[in-house]
Amino acid sequence: MSSGPGQYGLFAVANATAHELTYEIPEHLTAKLLPGTLCELPLQGRKAVGVFLNFCEKPAFACRPATALVPDCPPLKTNVIELIRWLAHYYVAPLGRSIHLAAPGFVWNLAAHAKRLKRTGRKSKTQPITVEELPLKSLNDDQLQALSAIRDVERGHVALLQGVTGSGKTEIYLHLVREALTAGGRALVMLPEIALTPQMCDRFRVHFPLDLAVLHSGLTSVEHEREWFRVASGEARVVLGVRSAVFAPVDNLRLVVVDEEHEQSYKCDEFPCYHARDVAVKRAHLENALCVLGSATPSLESYVNAQRGKYKRVQLTVKHSRQSNRVELFQFRPKLHSTGGVSRGVVRSSQFAFQGHVMAPGIVDLLRETQSRGEQSMVILNRRGFAQFALCGDCGTALQCPHCSVSTTLHSRGTKELCHYCGFSRPLLKHCPSCGSEKLVQMGLGTQNMEQELTERVPGMVIDRLDRDVLTSQSRLSEIISRFRKGETQCLVGTQMLSKGHDFPKVTLVVILNVEDGLFIPDFRASERTFQLLCQASGRTGRGSLPGVIAVQSLGASHPVISLALQGSVDRFLTDELKMRQLGWHPPVCRQILIEMHHSSEAHLMHMGSVLQKELTAAWTSQGLTPQNVRLTGPMPAVLSKLKGQFRMHLVIAAQREIHPAKLVPQEILLRKEFQHLVKIDVDPFSFL
Ligand code: ADP
Ligand code: ZN
Ligand code: ZN
Numbered sequence: 001m002s003s004g005p006g007q008y009g010l011f012a013v014a015n016a017t018a019h020e021l022t023y024e025i026p027e028h029l030t031a032k033l034l035p036g037t038l039c040e041l042p043l044q045g046r047k048a049v050g051v052f053l054n055f056c057e058k059p060a061f062a063c064r065p066a067t068a069l070v071p072d073c074p075p076l077k078t079n080v081i082e083l084i085r086w087l088a089h090y091y092v093a094p095l096g097r098s099i100h101l102a103a104p105g106f107v108w109n110l111a112a113h114a115k116r117l118k119r120t121g122r123k124s125k126t127q128p129i130t131v132e133e134l135p136l137k138s139l140n141d142d143q144l145q146a147l148s149a150i151r152d153v154e155r156g157h158v159a160l161l162q163g164v165t166g167s168g169k170t171e172i173y174l175h176l177v178r179e180a181l182t183a184g185g186r187a188l189v190m191l192p193e194i195a196l197t198p199q200m201c202d203r204f205r206v207h208f209p210l211d212l213a214v215l216h217s218g219l220t221s222v223e224h225e226r227e228w229f230r231v232a233s234g235e236a237r238v239v240l241g242v243r244s245a246v247f248a249p250v251d252n253l254r255l256v257v258v259d260e261e262h263e264q265s266y267k268c269d270e271f272p273c274y275h276a277r278d279v280a281v282k283r284a285h286l287e288n289a290l291c292v293l294g295s296a297t298p299s300l301e302s303y304v305n306a307q308r309g310k311y312k313r314v315q316l317t318v319k320h321s322r323q324s325n326r327v328e329l330f331q332f333r334p335k336l337h338s339t340g341g342v343s344r345g346v347v348r349s350s351q352f353a354f355q356g357h358v359m360a361p362g363i364v365d366l367l368r369e370t371q372s373r374g375e376q377s378m379v380i381l382n383r384r385g386f387a388q389f390a391l392c393g394d395c396g397t398a399l400q401c402p403h404c405s406v407s408t409t410l411h412s413r414g415t416k417e418l419c420h421y422c423g424f425s426r427p428l429l430k431h432c433p434s435c436g437s438e439k440l441v442q443m444g445l446g447t448q449n450m451e452q453e454l455t456e457r458v459p460g461m462v463i464d465r466l467d468r469d470v471l472t473s474q475s476r477l478s479e480i481i482s483r484f485r486k487g488e489t490q491c492l493v494g495t496q497m498l499s500k501g502h503d504f505p506k507v508t509l510v511v512i513l514n515v516e517d518g519l520f521i522p523d524f525r526a527s528e529r530t531f532q533l534l535c536q537a538s539g540r541t542g543r544g545s546l547p548g549v550i551a552v553q554s555l556g557a558s559h560p561v562i563s564l565a566l567q568g569s570v571d572r573f574l575t576d577e578l579k580m581r582q583l584g585w586h587p588p589v590c591r592q593i594l595i596e597m598h599h600s601s602e603a604h605l606m607h608m609g610s611v612l613q614k615e616l617t618a619a620w621t622s623q624g625l626t627p628q629n630v631r632l633t634g635p636m637p638a639v640l641s642k643l644k645g646q647f648r649m650h651l652v653i654a655a656q657r658e659i660h661p662a663k664l665v666p667q668e669i670l671l672r673k674e675f676q677h678l679v680k681i682d683v684d685p686f687s688f689l
Helices: 078-090 095-102 110-122 141-151 169-182 197-205 221-232 243-247 276-286 300-307 361-372 447-457 474-485 515-519 526-538 560-567 570-584 602-622
Strands: 007-013 021-025 038-043 046-056 158-163 186-190 212-215 238-241 253-258 290-295 311-316 325-331 376-381 389-392 409-411 416-418 425-427 440-443 463-466 491-494 507-513 548-554 590-599 630-643 646-656 679-683
Touching: 007 038, 007 095, 021 038, 021 046, 078 095, 078 243, 078 276, 095 243, 110 221, 141 158, 141 169, 141 311, 158 169, 158 300, 169 186, 169 197, 169 253, 169 290, 186 243, 186 276, 197 212, 197 238, 197 474, 212 221, 238 243, 243 276, 253 276, 276 290, 300 311, 300 570, 325 361, 325 560, 361 376, 361 447, 361 507, 361 548, 376 447, 389 409, 447 463, 447 491, 463 474, 507 526, 515 526, 515 548, 515 560, 526 548, 526 560, 526 570, 548 560, 560 570, 590 602, 590 630, 602 630, 602 646
Parallel strands: 158 290, 158 311, 186 238, 186 253, 212 238, 253 290, 325 548, 376 491, 376 507, 463 491, 507 548
Antiparallel strands: 007 021, 007 046, 038 046, 389 440, 409 416, 416 425, 590 646, 590 679, 630 646
């Protein structure tokens, strides 16, 4: 790299719509710039932070000089920048809209840097502490076999570790991390963003007390900053984190683990809509690290990759505890409270009112027995039945938000309506807006009501509730978990988040209510999600020295997805489901891209939708693509056809997997002014609302 006067450089600037921007480089900065160096840059009258990429020729247009280096901040790692370049290309996003992913928010915020410098200036360095490091548990024979099969996987490649919950996948991860460190490398372990993160942290911390850095959303910004610097400086060699940790500033990476790889929380719903598991696989490949995807119920995507020989499948078939579970199915139809929902054809559990009883008598008996034996239980409500809403008892109309095409949710003991999409709220209406009737009935089942019913029907049982409200506070969450762990509470009620990852050896009963609700949604992944929920939930029991019972309450005849899950027939489910996907041209058989457009004028949106449709089809034809390779559905109104006063429209592209997204949605079209603010692209979408 030459230096001297008249230098120019290319930068990736956070939140710029362009790929790269050119700046003049003042002489005093030239020698200090390395690829990845963070700089303060002028951008449209404000100060922005950009990443120096490389020097370039003097451009034909006039450009402004870079202002300064961001003080006392390490350059971004070039491996992470390479990863972001790949991501931007794959998810059809300009580099400027993607580069912010390369580091946490404070790195892009000059005021935050100023604050940090003030804070660190005041503090003297803390003394290193010596801590005890627990030796790893020795593995059982099955685990040893799995470990050695994983070791045989070439670096840069992927092992799919399919192991029933409780089979000890986490113990294997710990051994792999130890091996990576011993070999002089570093390890990245990814977890889905769920309530269990603190517990996983503890399991890693006892073995890697000094090496561990943790990156999740429960940290304060100061904690997050500290952990990020510990990783960037190389002090922490093991990173445990959620979705965004896939971009952690680690070098010399030898191992990438993605636990619960099937979890949807790895998918980002903001543009660029990356999937952290897929990014992790790519990162491992680029950096020649071993990648391990773990799950009891692998995603169809990973299953297909294993079938095609891209991933090596390694299986663990028994729980470490050797316990198995008994399944009891309760078909129970409580009295209908309103005819409203049923008259529309589909019966959902959430349409059965909670006045009267929700739980079958047999389930109540099981709960009582469990309590009297001094053991613990969990009651899981499927999320679809979670929200409470109001329905007109005469005409069946649900109360809706005036700005969005969704039902409002009832709060404050049913006296207030709230829209979860735009925040609109009002006191509960007194009359039905469509027929004027005063017969508004409250529908749906909440965790609060469940807690109440449990208190009444199982007197003396100590109950705690784990729901979304609790999740917003890290301290309340850990309090509830630790009370349950110590046995101070006997029953935990919550949404499906309870089904995930917790390791409580004294839980011998798991109750799942509203099990079929998740099947009746317009989404081809509905079966897969319900299957996963059931398998995960049944994995919560039988972990210790006691056998477990899973009680499933359902409304009617059992759906094949439910029976396969209860038998634990994962492979059978995956093969059957794959056939369905083949018939429907659904992922992972094909590639799918969702284009979402929104605008305040419905007419304009319709018009632009068909303009885009024509542009895309013309682009495909000119590339030689035919209806054999690619299909387009839409433009059509989205399921949530209006949100926050904006109308919403969808176009869905389905194409052969081999065709790169950038070919299907050419950047030239997207970057045009008329589409730029109208369109959101979601490659490999998970939500179709
Ligand atoms: P998974 O991650 O597959 O759900 P875990 O690693 O959480 O399984 O293991 C389930 C339980 O069994 C945990 O309490 C774990 O500590 C214990 N366990 C697993 N393997 C061993 C082992 N080899 N020695 C002792 N305990 C083990
Ligand atoms: Zn009405
Ligand atoms: Zn709204």
